[in-house]
Amino acid sequence: MAEFKHRNIIALRDLTREDIELLLATAENMREINSRDIKKVPTLRGKTIINLFYEASTRTRTSFEIAAKRLSADTVNISPSTSSATKGETLADTALNLLAMKPDIIVMRHAVSGAHYHLAKKVSCSVVNAGDGAHEHPSQGLLDLLTMKDWFGRLDGLKVAIVGDITHSRVARSDIQGLTKMGSHVYLAGPPTMMPPAVERLGSVTVCATMKEAIQDADVVMMLRIQQERQGKTLMPNAREYSRYFGLNPENLKLAKPGAMVMHPGPINRGVEMSSYVVDGSQSHILKQVENGVAVRMAMLYHVCGGELE
Amino acid sequence: MRGEALFLCLTERWPTMTDNVTVLMDESGIKRALIRISHEILERNKGVRDVILIGIRSGGAFLAEELAKSIAVIEGDAVPVGSVDITLYRDDIKNNAPHLPVGKTEIGFSLQGKKVVLVDDVLFTGRTIRAAMDALMDHGRPECIQLAVLIDRGHRELPIRADFVGRNVPTSLKENVKVVFNELNQPFEVVLEK
Numbered sequence: 444m445a446e447f448k449h450r451n452i453i454a455l456r457d458l459t460r461e462d463i464e465l466l467l468a469t470a471e472n473m474r475e476i477n478s479r480d481i482k483k484v485p486t487l488r489g490k491t492i493i494n495l496f497y498e499a500s501t502r503t504r505t506s507f508e509i510a511a512k513r514l515s516a517d518t519v520n521i522s523p524s525t526s527s528a529t530k531g532e533t534l535a536d537t538a539l540n541l542l543a544m545k546p547d548i549i550v551m552r553h554a555v556s557g558a559h560y561h562l563a564k565k566v567s568c569s570v571v572n573a574g575d576g577a578h579e580h581p582s583q584g585l586l587d588l589l590t591m592k593d594w595f596g597r598l599d600g601l602k603v604a605i606v607g608d609i610t611h612s613r614v615a616r617s618d619i620q621g622l623t624k625m626g627s628h629v630y631l632a633g634p635p636t637m638m639p640p641a642v643e644r645l646g647s648v649t650v651c652a653t654m655k656e657a658i659q660d661a662d663v664v665m666m667l668r669i670q671q672e673r674q675g676k677t678l679m680p681n682a683r684e685y686s687r688y689f690g691l692n693p694e695n696l697k698l699a700k701p702g703a704m705v706m707h708p709g710p711i712n713r714g715v716e717m718s719s720y721v722v723d724g725s726q727s728h729i730l731k732q733v734e735n736g737v738a739v740r741m742a743m744l745y746h747v748c749g750g751e752l753e
Numbered sequence: 754m755r756g757e758a759l760f761l762c763l764t765e766r767w768p769t770m771t772d773n774v775t776v777l778m779d780e781s782g783i784k785r786a787l788i789r790i791s792h793e794i795l796e797r798n799k800g801v802r803d804v805i806l807i808g809i810r811s812g813g814a815f816l817a818e819e820l821a822k823s824i825a826v827i828e829g830d831a832v833p834v835g836s837v838d839i840t841l842y843r844d845d846i847k848n849n850a851p852h853l854p855v856g857k858t859e860i861g862f863s864l865q866g867k868k869v870v871l872v873d874d875v876l877f878t879g880r881t882i883r884a885a886m887d888a889l890m891d892h893g894r895p896e897c898i899q900l901a902v903l904i905d906r907g908h909r910e911l912p913i914r915a916d917f918v919g920r921n922v923p924t925s926l927k928e929n930v931k932v933v934f935n936e937l938n939q940p941f942e943v944v945l946e947k
Contacts (some may be wrong), residue, residue, distance in 0.1 A: 473855060476841075479893075480893065481891040486841040486842070486846060514841075680776050742855075746851075746852055749846075750851070
């Protein structure tokens with residue numbers, strides 16, 4: 444029987460295919476809880492989970508909080524405007540102070556890539572990554588895998604196109620790690636200014652010169668937002684030109700396989716990376732991704748609580 | 754707490770008698786017991802009206818299917834069957850020990866006002882039943898919950914007893930009672946391991 448032995452989930456890169464399969468199976472079976480009248484199980488009763496969000500978030504924070512509450516854990520939310528970080532406290536000091544209050548899990552989002560590895564060294568509780576800089580966003584990666592697996596019944600052999608700002612996207616990195624481990628074929632497209640050098644090292648991915656090439660006969664088209672807040676300088680002339688070359692619309696969606704899934708990690712800039720016709724169209728699975736997010740995060744919190752010390 | 758309900762898929766026949774394994778019931782013995790339990794369920798509830806069978810994963814869920822089949826033969830009416838996975842309701846979830854995989858709970862109907870017959874293969878400490886009852890309560894308020902088990906091996910740690918029992922087997926704590934299922938998930942044998 445498969446066992447999940449990790450105390451922390453910081454990156455899908457650190458997990459094996461078996462770990463990912465177990466998390467997805469648990470999430471699938473936990474979904475039933477979310478459709479009941481009484482949406483709660485007593486599993487993590489008495490556990491305290493701190494949501495430490497140094498970056499803005501609606502979806503992920505709410506989703507993690509709901510996930511924790513449905514497992515009967517107690518949650519505390521800390522955001523930058525109300526935390527001591529604004530008074531100059533370092534992450535390590537914040538962590539040690541929080542640890543003194545005996546939390547069981549710290550769920551953190553941080554603007555610095557790798558901040559979670561630093562945090563995990565400082566604390567004895569579990570650390571779950573809710574997004575770190577341009578590194579990884581494992582819960583989003585897992586919910587993307589679950590949404591695809593639901594629809595196709597498998598992940599093996601799927602052609603998945605990821606289009607947009609690959610350089611600044613932690614979702615893209617988690618998706619690439621997860622998908623290549625599960626046997627899917629990943630095709631990347633985006634403006635050359637937003638394509639990281641040596642991206643092939645992340646896994647067996649194919650970098651395409653044009654968007655058309657990437658989405659041709661794709662089973663899944665994953666669109667990404669332009670992360671202007673992370674881009675140091677201008678990487679594209681303007682949004683209209685970007686939209687023309689790398690935007691998804693009903694016309695170029697026809698290049699993908701009939702009934703291909705359209706996905707987006709959100710938040711969406713309508714009219715830039717995707718036209719509203721596609722966002723609200725029948726092939727869009729964007730809200731399904733959000734729905735699966737709760738079950739996936741429940742599975743993550745459940746399994747890290749049983750993880751061994753690392 | 755569920756060690757006694759280990760599920761095995763066998764394509765060949767289980768050894769009927771070795772030094773460590775004793776067969777307590779064979780296939781026809783199990784069948785007769787299940788038919789008797791079906792009659793008892795019908796007698797107690799005066800038919801199948803509002804009766805629902807819920808099996809505890811995984812052995813109990815297979816037995817619930819068998820009971821439903823024989824009730825349908827006796828009464829001519831089908832009873833709804835569901836299954837419950839108790840992993841998330843266990844009382845022995847520990848830190849720093851890998852958490853067990855979660856199985857599927859399939860209760861596709863409301864339990865409000867229904868007579869629920871909870872089905873398990875082996876009744877031992879009663880902790881599994883406690884967990885299953887807590888899980889059922891989260892699906893609505895049944896009129897009553899009755900318990901049907903194929904084997905009652907004693908050693909209760911909670912005030913729980915079965916309403917319908919296939920066979921009472923006095924055991925020592927060192928022994929293990931197992932219901933063995935074939936590849937079609939039909940009960941095949943009950944064995945006592947020393």
